[in-house]
Amino acid sequence: MSRVLIIGAGGVAAVTVKKCARLPEFFDEIYLASRTVSKCEALQKEIGADRIKGVFAVDADHASEVVKVIKQVKPDLVVNLALPYQDLAIMDACLETGVDYLDTANYEPKDVAKFEYSWQWAYQEKFQKAGLMALLGSGFDPGVTNVYTAYAAKHYFDEIHYLDIVDCNGGDHGKAFATNFNPEINIREITQRGRFWENGEWKETDPLSVREDLDYQNIGVRASYLMFHEELESIVKHFPTLKRARFWMTFGEAYLTHLRVLEGIGMTSIAPIDFQGQQIVPLEFLKAVLPNPGTLAEGYSGMTCIGTYITGIKDGKEKTIFIYNNCDHAACYEEVGAQAVSYTTGVPAMIGAALMLNGTWKKAGVWNMEQFDPDPFMEMLNVHGLPWQVVDVEQSPFKK
Ligand code: NDP
Numbered sequence: 001m002s003r004v005l006i007i008g009a010g011g012v013a014a015v016t017v018k019k020c021a022r023l024p025e026f027f028d029e030i031y032l033a034s035r036t037v038s039k040c041e042a043l044q045k046e047i048g049a050d051r052i053k054g055v056f057a058v059d060a061d062h063a064s065e066v067v068k069v070i071k072q073v074k075p076d077l078v079v080n081l082a083l084p085y086q087d088l089a090i091m092d093a094c095l096e097t098g099v100d101y102l103d104t105a106n107y108e109p110k111d112v113a114k115f116e117y118s119w120q121w122a123y124q125e126k127f128q129k130a131g132l133m134a135l136l137g138s139g140f141d142p143g144v145t146n147v148y149t150a151y152a153a154k155h156y157f158d159e160i161h162y163l164d165i166v167d168c169n170g171g172d173h174g175k176a177f178a179t180n181f182n183p184e185i186n187i188r189e190i191t192q193r194g195r196f197w198e199n200g201e202w203k204e205t206d207p208l209s210v211r212e213d214l215d216y217q218n219i220g221v222r223a224s225y226l227m228f229h230e231e232l233e234s235i236v237k238h239f240p241t242l243k244r245a246r247f248w249m250t251f252g253e254a255y256l257t258h259l260r261v262l263e264g265i266g267m268t269s270i271a272p273i274d275f276q277g278q279q280i281v282p283l284e285f286l287k288a289v290l291p292n293p294g295t296l297a298e299g300y301s302g303m304t305c306i307g308t309y310i311t312g313i314k315d316g317k318e319k320t321i322f323i324y325n326n327c328d329h330a331a332c333y334e335e336v337g338a339q340a341v342s343y344t345t346g347v348p349a350m351i352g353a354a355l356m357l358n359g360t361w362k363k364a365g366v367w368n369m370e371q372f373d374p375d376p377f378m379e380m381l382n383v384h385g386l387p388w389q390v391v392d393v394e395q396s397p398f399k400k
Contacts, residue, residue, distance in 0.1 A: 015346025
């Protein structure tokens, strides 16, 4: 008998909840809690009260509020699909109540856009002492990309040397400008300085200043920009043979033009300003103006292609492989009423939760995805909507 409490009821959570609801063999009882309880109620109505056993309002910025809900539900696992700002409060609540924890994005303080695992890794001893497990970053990137790396290292190489994670959204939602997941979190991330790992140190670049035109499977050539992404930090720690590790994301010209204008006029700033006697954060205001990512799903066409290029040594010879998934926006909409970016995050969250609940991935402490055996996770990706391919790459598209 397993009982899961999912916190958050946005684009990603809606996918995870629907996927979990179809798998009673892993998830006997599902409970939902979020800041706006009406969103939980809507999901409960859509899926059925037989699968979503209860809904709760919670402000997860406060550990004490989360503790109250956990005490009522008594879950075996808390799946955090709220925002990165809530990670530590929810981890504290899990420690206080003795429950395992899973999330999809590293903690960020609200007042400074800083992407690193230090805050959550600092909980390692507390979780170990309590005999509890925290699984960090069980989305696609981070998440599946970490598992791809572990899978490649286990089955294809004796030693891995070069890693390039590529994230292409080749879809079209028909809007002039919109983000595919929470706009505030997304824009904080992409307006940061670029950062990559090379020869034992982090190197910085100006935001979105390094470009490669890459050919994506079933999509074509797209302009791809180097940026920092949180999985690089844990992957270079856990695979110290890596000489270089980078992350690339595609952006269209129209998207970049909008972004430049919004940045230029101060709309992406997270520093509060005075507006008619009230303190407002420009980026939070911008979020309120932009389309809700959940509403992009209907009519969204095209595919995503997210994958990992890895170059390394096998039997004394150098080789490169690419492991990737294509995900079709329209197919996701048909299956769960979501677009592919929510889907590619929500499904791995379900898989991570299932593996924790059935004891396949189970170890006291705070862990990143690549620290577990990748095989059961890879098998479940194929079964639950995110099939992957491995291709031998004759010539890596990246220069050494
Ligand atoms: P949404 O903004 O759609 O949903 C967030 C949900 O969290 C909303 O229901 C929101 O409630 C709720 N929430 C926000 N603050 C609180 C709070 N203080 N207490 C309780 N609930 C709260 O975001 P997404 O679904 O797009 O993203 C969810 C998470 O997934 C984010 O952490 C994001 O960074 C991560 N992500 C990870 C990816 C990966 O590949 N690893 C890719 C994409 C996203 P309300 O409706 O009231 O605002």
